[in-house]
Amino acid sequence: MxxxxxxxxxxxxxxxxxxxxxxxxxxxxxxxxxxxxxxxxxxxxxxxxxxxxxxxxxxxxxxxxxxxxxxxxxxxxxxxxxxxxxxxxxxxxxxxxxxxxxxxxxxxxxxxxxxxxxxxxxxxxxxxxxxxxxxxxxxxxxxxxxxxxxxxxxxxxxxxxxxxxxxxxxxxxxxxxxxxxxxxxxxxxxxxxxxxxxxxxxxxxxxxxxxxxxxxxxxxxxxxxxxxxxxxxxxxxxxxxxxxxxxxxxxxxxxxxxxxxAPVPRSLARLRGELESLLSDPDLDAHRDSWVQVTLTDAVRPSQAMERLRRRFPHTLVLGFESTAPVIGPLTTPGTSSRRDRDLVADFVAELRGTAASPAELELLGRAVDACCADGDVDTLVTPTADAEEFAEVLF
The missing domain is CATH 3.60.21.10 (Metallo-dependent phosphatases)
Structure with missing residues (x-):
């Protein structure tokens, strides 16, 4: 049988x-x-x-x-x-x-x-x-x-x-x-x-x-x-x-x-490395039509990484980051005086990316922080109107 x-x-x-x-x-x-x-x-x-x-x-x-x-x-x-x-x-x-x-x-x-x-x-x-x-x-x-x-x-x-x-x-x-x-x-x-x-x-x-x-x-x-x-x-x-x-x-x-x-409808690829290397390596041309999972190892998180990857690998489905930058530590020290929310967020971005936010990004961060305040105790340097999509595009 x-x-x-x-x-x-x-x-x-x-x-x-x-x-x-x-x-x-x-x-x-x-x-x-x-x-x-x-x-x-x-x-x-x-x-x-x-x-x-x-x-x-x-x-x-x-x-x-x-x-x-x-x-x-x-x-x-x-x-x-x-x-x-x-x-x-x-x-x-x-x-x-x-x-x-x-x-x-x-x-x-x-x-x-x-x-x-x-x-x-x-x-x-x-x-x-x-x-x-x-x-x-x-x-x-x-x-x-x-x-x-x-x-x-x-x-x-x-x-x-x-x-x-x-x-x-x-x-x-x-x-x-x-x-x-x-x-x-x-x-x-x-x-x-x-x-x-x-x-x-x-x-x-x-x-x-x-x-x-x-x-x-x-x-x-x-x-x-x-x-x-x-x-x-x-x-x-x-x-x-x-x-x-x-x-x-x-x-x-x-x-x-x-x-x-069985027939393979689309091959799979797992890529790892710094963004510029993945975008320029000619050996990766074989994965242009693959479903792709990418892990970036850049010390500073690249801007618009997914969009840039999809220009070369249109079927990129998963993007992860394993930065070589130091692990983020506590942003406040117990017993110290409180700090403004916008300063905490700015420090967080600096530690996450390995570089300080630009003036335009700091303004956008401030708008986002102020728009999230529920108690009315807002920082008054900017008007509290945040644009979430603009914030995400500029920051990441």
Whole structure:
């Protein structure tokens, strides 16, 4: 049986306010092409179909179109819910959809009931384990502890109990953080009591385990893998190669796997250095069309840095500063007499930028300070009318 393992689509998610739905639709096109070209028998989607429990209308439409296209393809589909999904909403109508060869498994109570498929070598039992919230299953399952390890251990006990009475090869789908793997910044924290990980040994003896939740493609062993997300959802994933696992399960239960890269809508780049260097370095021309995260290290914070960066890198999305200037200390000393607000602000700007504000900037700062006074005790050197946009443009 040929299996295509994917997960963490996060339909409806944005990337630093950039809409991703068009890119997610392109991945679906790629997925269907792989199914046909590689003659895939089974597609497994290990959770986080949506990015939120109440997905936007366009995301629901794309999911509906995707499942309809998969149902019309040569492959069967088993899909589970992740920690971003609403299990009840994603699982609505699943018993009817089963008839189309798309098996949606979101009910924790059914983890020991496999989807039974067949090839020329006999049956394959596919166990779709949705994301298990330890608080939700602890009481009904009588768990000894409130933890992900306890919840998934019980789920796997039920899987093995069912397998004991069958002569079938086994595939398990699970949405969890397995120890020994590398997370990224774009996964939601699922820790309970400070612990989020489970042991890979829970899946010992299973012919193939298709994991979801972590967004980087990773192999814990020849039979336990994360497919990762099909698109990057944070700059921490700059070095990731996105895609799916194409897994061949033979008649004895042995597996071989090949990674199938997904299309890259726009590459990611993380740049660091002084502004003038980043703007003039010819080696950075390769990132003109990338989504860019920039960390500036100038001792003095440059004026209009984002605007200048976007002239060279139009898709700069994140700008941070790690100045080499001294750390700002206290602006007042306990026990000293009070100082005018405008003087405190002027000192703050001088320490932050490494240089004093110009006369024009001092006037603008004074206007901003006076406009914020609520007690009427204003400094009277200038008229208290502040223009916030002008203030921001001149100062930064």
């Amino acid at each position: 040929r299996i295509l393992h994917t997960s963490d689509w996060h339909l409806g998610r944005s990337f630093h306010r950039e809409g991703m739905l068009t890119h997610q639709a392109a991945f679906v096109d790629h997925l269907l092409e792989v199914v046909e070209q590689e003659r895939v028998d089974l597609v497994v989607v290990s959770g986080d179909v949506y990015d939120r429990a109440l997905p936007q209308v366009d995301a629901v439409r794309l999911a509906s179109e995707t499942l309809a296209r998969l149902a019309a393809s040569r492959a069967n589909v088993v899909l589970t819910s992740g920690n971003h999904d609403s299990a009840q909403r994603l699982g609505f109508g699943s018993s009817l959809i089963d008839a189309a060869g798309v098996f949606i498994r979101t009910d924790a109570g059914r983890v020991g009931e496999p989807v039974l498929l067949h090839d020329e070598h006999g049956p394959v039992a596919v166990y779709g384990i949705p994301y298990l919230d330890p608080d939700a299953v602890r009481e009904p399952w009588g768990l000894p502890a409130r933890s992900h390890e306890a919840a998934l251990a019980e789920a796997m006990r039920r899987v093995r109990a069912d397998l004991t009475g069958r002569s079938a090869r086994s595939v398990v789908m699970a949405h969890a953080f397995v120890a020994g793997c590398e997370p990224s910044d774009s996964e939601r924290d699922i820790s309970v009591g400070g612990v989020s990980m489970v042991s890979a040994s829970l899946f010992d003896g299973i012919d193939y385990t298709a994991l979801g939740h972590l967004h980087g493609s990773q192999s814990l062993s020849a039979t336990v893998r994360y497919s990762g997300s099909p698109l990057a959802y944070s700059f921490s994933e700059t070095g990731h190669v996105k895609g799916s696992w194409l897994v061949d399960l033979d008649g004895s239960g042995a597996t071989t796997a090949e990674f199938v890269p």
